Amino acid sequence: MINSYRTLFKAVTLSLTLFLISATILHAQTFGDEPDFNEFREQLKNDYFSVGALLQTVGNFQPERTSGENGFSIGNARLQVYGEFDQGFGYQLQTNFTRSSPILDANVYYKFSPGFQIKTGLFKSPFSYEFLTGAAAIDFVNRSTVVNRLAPNREIGAQISGQTTDGILRYRLGAFNGNGFGANQNSDNNLLYVGRLEAQFHTDQQQSEDQITFGVNVSRETKEQTGFIGNHNGDQTLLGTDVRITQGDLFLGGEFIYSWLDSNIDYEQHNPFGYHATAGYFITPKTQLLARWDYFKNDDLLLTPNSETILAGLNIFPTQVSEIQLNYVIPTQRSIEYSQVLLNFQISI
Template identity: 25%
Template structure:
């Protein structure tokens, strides 16, 4: 009996490396062992059966651990995002704190081959907020029609999912010019209510060469019951993919919105011009990702601009990722002493495809001679389900 156990251990040692590759290779190897009389046909069949059972168990486990739950034949998919963050401030006037950065529930699906929907809700904060609530009708790949509340098609970084950001926070220019935390219209999470046309065309090998987006929105932001003026804003974006994993895009936003400007002669809470233009690019090659974006905007009489460049690289498998970013923004081009530049270094550790731990350190520099001690340490634990 000991001889039989040793034989099986020897066989498994030979066969195991092949089991991590294609099934055909496994079968070929067993056939060779049978022909050389190392094992019998019955023993080979037993090994095939055992491996098939293990493979099915793994497949069942993967299905059970999917990122979403599918209910019924019309695909009700339920997923979510939890982010708990710690902020450590260099400024003594600010309080170091833990906070619930995001707590979101996403419900979406396809009720037919042509119709899809999404309802995305934020529960972090004082009151819940409805982020996305839209339906999309797909006519062809070249033309899809969306109506409801959705992300405005401006800025690459603004359109990236919060769960997929390579840093905890978005850049200064994106927060200021894409309807986010420091925009003149307030933090709208990059979203608005209206209609949108999207599509992809000019297929090249196995990918489309162009993606386009064109939206007409209220300009009043998200999670509101009515518009605050009769003007409607428009936004558009055209992305080109000359090769796989490379995207180069240009976009614009034109609106007349109700807001207050902090400097100059424009009246408070009046209808002011709010325009934006931008270009961006992203390239992913194996474990390396490179991203850059430039945006400029006009709010009433104020001209603003900024840009960022960042790189991220997996130094260990798909577990440990290092990232660095240069981020500069000028909130008032007529003032020569108010530009701020952030140098950010980050580390992402992926426990698996659902759990991620991120640490960022931001070295903030002001254009003025006297620097403010406002560097920031951030840590965040993220779980998606």
């Protein structure tokens, strides 16, 4: 017990010391131009061919662990190329070398107009604001529990999307195999249908970042074999909603996802659900404090147990392409020995 508290205390103290030093330096420093990044952007980013990369090293420390070991890992090692040619034809190819199946995205699209675009191939199914946010830009080291457990993942299929002329309303509607991104063909004759409707309002015309984004998500699938939620077999319906409000240095966000799973095995309905409520504030232009309440109930169906946690976060942005994240995860239903410290160093270009 004493050794566990010492381990936790050392991890937290070291992480906070590093971050306080970094925050002090960043607060006192005035950032000017970044010539190396500007040159890279001029050479390797244009309309028809752009190169991007994401590198993340994650430290994971926990006095009492339910799985894994304390230490470091490569969270992401991504490389992507993307672009758009004449008359609205575009493409994206993205890999992650930390996976046994390295292809993340492989798709092409055609923009008929701002109101109608079609995309085919492998890409993120249109469900959940947090899931659709890129890995380099999420608020914490990991996405919320409910998004990780319930939201449909990358899928192979086709999608139509578009927006109104004023840009306020946006829609996405897709049909997919429903096998996840590790399979190349559908496992049965049924498809996964996913849709998202999003409204975005600017609250200050002078400040483009001051806005409210509200979204509604729905998905439906009947699986004769394993579906997108665990090992569930049967009808699977998800309904979700999310909101994000940004005003100056402050943002408030939240998401709720509820499921109706009609099992062909025990002929009962299961309803895993969850939500998160998140807040963040930039105490300096390069330093952000965050807090999150994260809740998930598995309804005795999924292998993952119920969870209820409080997260505290500190994000530091030394440059346009770099970020350091510190997360302290406190399980409300377990002792402090099961608290977790996550430390992420990343470069995203």
